[in-house]
Amino acid sequence: MKNRGILLMIVLAIFIIATCAYAQEEMLKMEHKAFENRQRPGVTFPHAQHFATIECTACHHFYVDGENVWDESRETNCATCHGLKAEGKKMGLMKAFHENCVGCHRETKPAAGKSLPVTCGECHKKK
Ligand code: HEC
Ligand code: HEC
Ligand code: HEC
Ligand code: HEC
DSSP: OHHHHHHHHHHHHHHHHHHHHHHHHTEEEEOOTTSSSOSSOOEEEEHHHHHTTSOGGGTOOOEETTEEOOOTTSOOOGGGTOOSSOBTTBOOHHHHHHHHHHHHHHHSOOOTTOOOOOSHHHHBOOO
């Protein structure tokens, strides 16, 4: 009996470690170099958790004549197009992130028992 208990604990431990390692890969650590003299810690973004239910083009875009024609061959790094300062209709980098992330979190009604991060500290977590 005692041995079975230990075995069960080992199996459980391996399972937990394996799922953590898996979850880690699905996380994007976002700390853009473009932001010199950072004011906030970077953001850990659960990318895969998002694209499991949300279309790629809700966040990624490549506009041609006002139409979003983004596909996987296109640019994914937001800082390639959005500079620190806004240029015409293209907003600055910080605003681009906040409008995208916070905008959707405010508009979306979360599943029961969940809440989506909208306050600074919920995304910019101290390490
Ligand atoms: C909720 C928003 C969102 C959705 C949905 C989304 N992405 Fe992303 N994706 C991002 C952000 C933000 C980054 C990081 C960009 C940056 O740091 O400049 C990123 C980065 C990436 C990268 C580069 C990093 C990496 O993991 O290799 C790829 C490739 C990518 N996305 C592909 C996709 C594809 C394909 C889909 C749809 C299946 C998708 N994304 C859906 C927001 C999203
Ligand atoms: C290939 C260049 C390019 C890349 C890469 C890019 N953007 Fe944009 N983005 C633009 C342009 C151009 C506009 C202005 C579109 C317009 O209204 O004419 C824009 C507009 C926006 C807007 C305003 C709403 C909308 O969708 O039009 C948000 C928010 C935004 N970008 C966030 C992001 C985020 C977040 C990323 C990275 C996941 C990103 N952008 C990557 C070029 C880019
Ligand atoms: C189009 C809508 C949309 C956009 C854009 C979006 N999110 Fe989310 N976000 C969601 C939804 C829906 C959930 C809840 C997902 C779930 O429960 O599986 C979520 C959950 C989260 C969570 C909490 C995960 C958890 O389970 O605790 C974090 C952190 C997060 N988002 C960060 C971001 C960041 C950072 C960005 C911008 C780079 C972003 N999100 C853009 C819709 C969005
Ligand atoms: C839903 C997630 C989310 C929330 C909520 C959010 N941010 Fe951000 N913020 C981001 C992402 C993603 C970036 C770009 C990633 C990075 O830090 O490089 C960013 C970038 C920034 C930057 C530029 C980088 C720096 O540190 O100088 C500042 C400043 C900032 N946010 C301040 C705030 C403040 C203040 C609040 C609250 C009013 C806030 N953010 C709320 C996701 C969020």
